[in-house]
Amino acid sequence: MASRQKRTPQSGRFRTPSARRRKANIYQHLSARHTARVKTFFLIVAGLFWTALTLGGDFFAINAIRQQLRAEQFPSVTGVITQNEIEITPSSKGGSNYAARLHFAYSVDGRAYVGDRHRYGGYTASAEHAESLASRYPVGAPVIVYFNPDDPADAILSPGVDGADVFVLFFLLPFNVILFGAIAALARGGRPIDDPSAPVSPFSAGLVALFVGWFLIVFAIAIFSGFDPGLPVALGAWGALGALTFGAAVYAKTRRP
Numbered sequence: 001m002a003s004r005q006k007r008t009p010q011s012g013r014f015r016t017p018s019a020r021r022r023k024a025n026i027y028q029h030l031s032a033r034h035t036a037r038v039k040t041f042f043l044i045v046a047g048l049f050w051t052a053l054t055l056g057g058d059f060f061a062i063n064a065i066r067q068q069l070r071a072e073q074f075p076s077v078t079g080v081i082t083q084n085e086i087e088i089t090p091s092s093k094g095g096s097n098y099a100a101r102l103h104f105a106y107s108v109d110g111r112a113y114v115g116d117r118h119r120y121g122g123y124t125a126s127a128e129h130a131e132s133l134a135s136r137y138p139v140g141a142p143v144i145v146y147f148n149p150d151d152p153a154d155a156i157l158s159p160g161v162d163g164a165d166v167f168v169l170f171f172l173l174p175f176n177v178i179l180f181g182a183i184a185a186l187a188r189g190g191r192p193i194d195d196p197s198a199p200v201s202p203f204s205a206g207l208v209a210l211f212v213g214w215f216l217i218v219f220a221i222a223i224f225s226g227f228d229p230g231l232p233v234a235l236g237a238w239g240a241l242g243a244l245t246f247g248a249a250v251y252a253k254t255r256r257p
Contacts, residue, residue, distance in 0.1 A: 047182070054175040061168040064121035071120070071146050071159035079106030079145040081137045082114070086130050098130035102137050106145040108152040115145060115155040121165065126226025166234035167221065170241075174214055177207075202249040202256075209248030213241045 083103035091097045103116050118133065137143065137157070148154035217237050221229050229237070 050175070051179060054172065054179045057168075057172050058176065060121075061165070061172060064119075064168075065161055065165050067120035068159060068161050068165060071148075071156055074146040074155075074159065075149055076144050076146045077106050077108060079104045079115070079143050081139050081141045081143055084134050084137055084139050086127075086134055096127075098127045100130045100133040100137075102134075102157070104137075104143055104145060104157065106147070106155065108147060111152070113147075113153055113155065115147075115153075115157075117156045119156055119158050119162075121168075126228065129226055129228045161231070163229040163231040163234035164227075166231065167227070167229055167237065170214075170234065170237050171218060173241075174211055177210065200252045200255065202253040205252030206245045206249035210241065210245040213244040217241060 081102060082105050083101070085101050087099045087101050089097045089099075100118070101116065102118055103114060105112065105114050107113065143157055145155050145157060146159050217240060221227065221233065221237065225233065
């Protein structure tokens with residue numbers, strides 16, 4: 001039985017079912033190309049945002065540590081606390097951020113200065129930490145001021161690296177792992193690092209242990225120290241996470257056939 005044909009009034013030509021299918025396939029192809037371009041665009045935007053966020057955080061944290069270490073070589077003079085207050089600002093998660101704002105007066109070579117920096121970096125902390133810091137520097141108390149000899153107006157009260165400086169780098173760790181892992185995947189052309197047919201590869205086991213361990217350690221530090229651990233605790237966090245990651249990878253390797 002002959003197939004029926006449909007005459008289109010626009011062209012005056014007959015359109016067979018196979019022609020309609022070809023046209024539909026063309027539309028699907030164009031739609032798929034458009035969808036792929038949109039996905040690529042959003043992936044590029046997301047990748048650039050993630051890169052800027054991660055590298056910006058890295059620069060901020062590393063630069064603060066560099067400045068804290070440099071400040072250990074600064075000369076010092078005796079100053080006095082002139083103002084002491086706790087500043088409360090709303091956080092992005094609906095809570096509050098607390099920071100002790102200190103002002104101190106000092107003089108270098110007969111010239112008077114007023115400083116307001118406790119440490120480089122300026123991290124916000126818990127209410128308990130801010131109150132503890134404020135109580136250490138009551139108004140009128142004498143303090144040792146460390147100043148930059150090239151710019152005496154640049155001065156701080158507490159030089160050297162502490163736990164908060166080290167913990168910020170620890171907090172940024174998974175962001176860097178994702179960033180540089182994505183770069184490595186692109187460089188490899190999407191080829192897997194390990195054999196995908198293996199039950200659990202050492203690389204995968206170590207990566208899972210790293211993220212799970214990081215979350216548990218950050219959660220514990222947030223509860224017990226309000227994101228402001230001492231230096232031994234912050235260094236211990238790095239050591240514990242490294243041991244957990246390495247141990248998981250070794251264990252997975254021993255279990256592979």
